[in-house]
Amino acid sequence: MQRYDVLIIGAGLAAASLALSLPSRLRIALLAKKPYEESASYWAQGGIAAVNGADDSLDAHVQDTLISGAGLCDEATVRYVVENGPAAIDWLIEAGVPFDRENSGYHLGREGGHSHRRIFHAADATGRVVQTTLRARLKAAPNISLLDQRIAIDLITGHKLGLEDNRVYGVYALNMDSGHVETLSAGHTVLATGGAGKVFLYTSNPDTATGDGIAMGWRAGCRVANLEFIQFHPTCLYHPHAKSFLITEAMRGEGAVLRLPDGSRFMPEYDERAELAPRDIVARAIDSEMKKRGLDCVYLDITHQPAKFIISHFPTIYERCKELGIDITREWIPVAPAAHYTCGGIVVDHQGRTDLVNLYAIGETACTGLHGANRLASNSLLECVVYGRAAAADIAQSQPAPERALPVWDESRVTDADEEIVIAHNWHELRRFMWDYVGIVRTNRRLERAAHRIQLLREEIDEYYSNFRVSNDLIELRNLVQTADLIVRSATRRHESRGLHCSRDYPDLLPQAAPTVLEPPPR
Known part of the structure; x- marks a missing residue:
């Protein structure tokens, strides 16, 4: 049995923010199925929304979030996250994240549903830049162990141990390198496994997004909320060799328009905000046009912008499309909707605490009340940092689960599978x-x-x-x-x-x- 002060299941931005915000006196482990490059955080293109500028305000960001959430956001949570947004950005900058700069400040993007430019980004690869920066800090921390190639199976609860408490004592995890199930004991356990996009045939999510934390939390006794609200990103690249490749909403923020094969636009017929309407509206509009006309895809056109602008602002998309024979400086990009974000999840409070003692859930695994019925673009990475740091502060002053001798995983009555x-x-x-x-x-x-x-x-x-x-x-x-x-x-x-x-x-x-x-x- 391995013992840690804090066991974090996941390797995305929420997990990294939590681990790096905890006191160095604590022994911490990050448990991940795959390397950090295969997390949704790493794949994020657009950026992180936070107020920065005299023409913007916290109230405006709050209102944009509430409007996008279609009346279902928890307003106190929205204000809590938005008000902590600038501090979250400052923390990332202090950690070394090189957000794009412009003149004496930062270049801020604008995405659908936002009334102002407030998206901090690193070109069109924000997630990759943020995750790479934080990963280096994680690897350098002597108190943090990075346990890749391990998938959590189930939480070890007081109920499973025959106790009367509702406490979590750790987790069973399969070590995919050895093939053995390990018993991991922890004073505090955190679910940060991401969403469940892989439940759908078409998704922008990495293969790791299989709802692990949500399912484990539910089986252990946690409430879940708002899981009917699955965000379908309107613009995923439609190409037989482009598995799960997203075309960031920031491209529409820079003037890209959606077109039918004959070149006509259709979004103005669905919403006065056209391409900058919230994602649910744009996704349904595309879905409607595709079904009505029997189309496999529609097209995103940013060719009105100079080639130099396109290549400098969207280098990742430019290179990927170029590999597939599409020159986005001269050609339209074939796109179609795909499952993108799980707005619901395990019910938590403002510190990320679940219904079970010593168990936390953060990031896409959790339902904080921020997103309501529809997530506002670029609020998700913000939520990861704000709740990662909040959970860290709470863990640092909370009583851990007592150390117990946990039973080992019993394989005595099972055999190897005969038909995979x-x-x-x-x-x-x-x-x-x-x-x-x-x-x-x-x-x-x-x-x-x-x-x-x-x-x-x-x-x-x-x-x-x-x-x-x-x-x-x-x-x-x-x-x-x-x-x-x-x-x-x-x-x-x-x-x-x-x-x-x-x-x-x-x-x-x-x-x-x-x-x-x-x-x-x-x-």
């Missing part, structure tokens, strides 16, 4: 029907069909899990099916169309906005 094809088939079936039935536009019938198929898959997977040794694919599939079930249950409960949840059976907006909170079964 079962996992592969179930994985594809889940992602296909979730895309078809629980995508951008939903109906009661589609949700019912999804729920039925999820139940059949759960029975198969539970039997498989009970009889065979765990593997990375099996653990991820188990978590994806659990998260899919929570998404469908949440969507079924919402009898209206609000933000990212669009129902043909309930097209109207209810007069009172209320979160969807699911309570775990009694233990």
